[in-house]
Amino acid sequence: MGLKDFFKNRQLKKAEKLQGKIALNGSVNGHDIKTPPPICDDVLCSLWTKCQSCKELLYTSDLKKNLSVCKNCGYHHRLTSQERIDQLVDYGSFIEIDENVLPDDPLNFVDLKPYKDRLKEAAKSSGVKEAIITGYGNINNSPVALGVMEFQYIGGSMGSVVGEKITRLVESAILKRLPVILISSSGGARMHEGILSLMQMAKTSSALKSLHEAKLLYISLLTEPTFGGVTASFAMLGDIIMAEPQARIGFAGRRVIEETIRQKLPKDFQTAEYLLENGQIDMVVPRTSLKNTICDLVRLHKQNHKPIGSNNGKGIFHEMPILARI
Ligand SMILES: [Zn+2]
Numbered sequence: 001m002g003l004k005d006f007f008k009n010r011q012l013k014k015a016e017k018l019q020g021k022i023a024l025n026g027s028v029n030g031h032d033i034k035t036p037p038p039i040c041d042d043v044l045c046s047l048w049t050k051c052q053s054c055k056e057l058l059y060t061s062d063l064k065k066n067l068s069v070c071k072n073c074g075y076h077h078r079l080t081s082q083e084r085i086d087q088l089v090d091y092g093s094f095i096e097i098d099e100n101v102l103p104d105d106p107l108n109f110v111d112l113k114p115y116k117d118r119l120k121e122a123a124k125s126s127g128v129k130e131a132i133i134t135g136y137g138n139i140n141n142s143p144v145a146l147g148v149m150e151f152q153y154i155g156g157s158m159g160s161v162v163g164e165k166i167t168r169l170v171e172s173a174i175l176k177r178l179p180v181i182l183i184s185s186s187g188g189a190r191m192h193e194g195i196l197s198l199m200q201m202a203k204t205s206s207a208l209k210s211l212h213e214a215k216l217l218y219i220s221l222l223t224e225p226t227f228g229g230v231t232a233s234f235a236m237l238g239d240i241i242m243a244e245p246q247a248r249i250g251f252a253g254r255r256v257i258e259e260t261i262r263q264k265l266p267k268d269f270q271t272a273e274y275l276l277e278n279g280q281i282d283m284v285v286p287r288t289s290l291k292n293t294i295c296d297l298v299r300l301h302k303q304n305h306k307p308i309g310s311n312n313g314k315g316i317f318h319e320m321p322i323l324a325r326i
Pocket of ligand 1: 051052053054055056070071072073074075
């Protein structure tokens with residue numbers, strides 16, 4: 001008998017026992033109960049998680065305690081944006097900004113279903129309003145501006161809102177003189193918005209150029225998976241580009257490249273380790289040391305950084321207005 005069956009049987013026995021009591025008294029512990037509690041497969045499955053890499057059955061609470069990294073094989077499971085924020089930012093310090101910048105459907109786009117319906121479904125299934133959450137928080141007491149992409153929202157694709165929220169975050173980081181950390185997990189630009197999504201590549205890159213000119217640090221963290229227009233813009237523009245172990249990072253997918261060049265690619269092609277070996281990223285950092293590594297880099301940069309402009313620490317960009325664009 002497998003573990004899942006064991007727990008299912010145990011739940012069934014409990015339910016039968018409960019039904020017996022109801023039949024005798026019509027109540028349990030003094031409360032009237034008409035039907036026994038339903039046995040939900042989600043509840044059973046939530047006790048155990050099968051590792052997506054080595055297929056080992058892991059106790060979910062142990063997996064969560066280990067930051068969703070498999071203790072058996074070291075595979076880094078995908079995180080939601082909220083889980084990522086909880087792991088990285090000091091408890092209670094995160095303040096979200098621009099949460100009400102919401103997507104629209106400027107092209108009235110329809111593929112298999114209307115884009116408007118996709119947006120509603122994505123918000124419902126992912127629990128977030130767009131494919132990125134931006135805000136400020138402390139990492140081991142060091143203040144940072146943070147943007148975390150949400151892969152569950154239409155594959156973490158970059159539409160007008162994602163580009164706008166990143167640009168606003170970077171511009172406000174310049175005003176507040178904060179380092180920027182962007183955590184990418186994306187399939188690329190959102191084609192439902194056509195050219196408007198592609199324009200976000202230029203917009204975010206331009207904002208990061210201003211951050212660079214203001215001599216502020218930008219750390220880009222690439223997580224499984226980061227592809228397309230996101231890789232081709234802000235994700236690869238970091239002063240320091242780091243990635244999680246085994247994360248797949250690239251522009252076009254492996255199959256598309258193989259069919260185009262008619263060659264077999266190396267087995268580890270487009271992995272974080274392959275990119276590190278070929279000089280495309282600066283470091284591969286396990287999730288368990290991510291918070292301390294980012295904090296060390298932020299503090300190191302702060303020591304060498306002399307604020308430009310006025311002496312009150314506000315800098316020459318203090319009066320720069322933040323313009324709303326979609
Ligand atoms: Zn594993």
